[in-house]
Amino acid sequence: MRHPRTVMSAVLGLGLGIAAALGTTPAIAAPAPAAPTAHVAYTAHSGSHESAAANKAFFEAVVKSVAEKRAANPGAQSVTIVYSAANAPSFRTQIANSAQIWNSSVSNVRLQEGSNADFAYYEGNDPMGSYASTDGHGNGYVFLDYAQNQQYDSTRVTTHETGHVLGLPDHYTGPCSELMSGGGPGPSCTNPYPDSNERNQVNYLWQYGFAAALTAGGS
Secondary structure (H helix, E strand, O other): OOOOOOOOOOOEEOOOEOOHHHHHOOOOOOOOOOOOOOOEOOOHHHOOOOHHHHHHHHHHHHHHHHHHHHOOOOOOOOEEEEEEEEEOHHHHHHHHHHHHHHHHHOOOEEEEEOOOOOEEEEEEOOOOOOEEEEOOOOOEEEEEEOEHHHHOOHHHHHHHHHHHHOOOOOOOOOOOOOHHHOOOOOOOOOOOOOOHHHHHHHHHHHHHHHHHHHHHHHO
16 A cells, blocks of 8 residues: 555645536535635645645545534544535435445445534635635535536546545645546546555545544644
8 A cells, every 4th residue: 555645735626517407506605714824726726735735624524524423423433524414405316326335445434414513515616626625614625616617527527526535635736547537537537436555545544544634633
């Protein structure tokens, strides 16, 4: 197993798009950050130099939320991350597919829709495209942009952004077979599956890194 790359990378953009028909559903605005946040788009040319810090902040927000609930069941072999898709109704299929892809790809963490969510999905129009971020209050969310989901494969976009939830950074120079290469390979790339290295990184992070993150968070 290749040693995981630095797993943190910050408000992460994965610009993509769904059909124009998606725009017919009223969008629910994503939470307004308490302060300006770093932003990284699906494509590298519009990325932010602060991406690593943003990804780290997002991941830590999810870890903190999960840890508070996991304390009641410390013997669980895998960590469960609960999400809400209520504010992204146009993308329910893509979100469900994304969760299924990750749940079938890794063993140390699971995604599950439910109440008391650790993070939420939102939809709408944003010139920055799709991204993962925090609201400035320790809560994480993924924003899915209509226009970018028209240009890129929507399931790949959603699964990519969910990869940030699990701690993976962008790697735009990677091939289409690498999920976190995002928009780097171009719109023709429709692969929604993480490669073996990405799967190993997520399993490593949630098996070993989770305990370390909890220790750091409690200090």
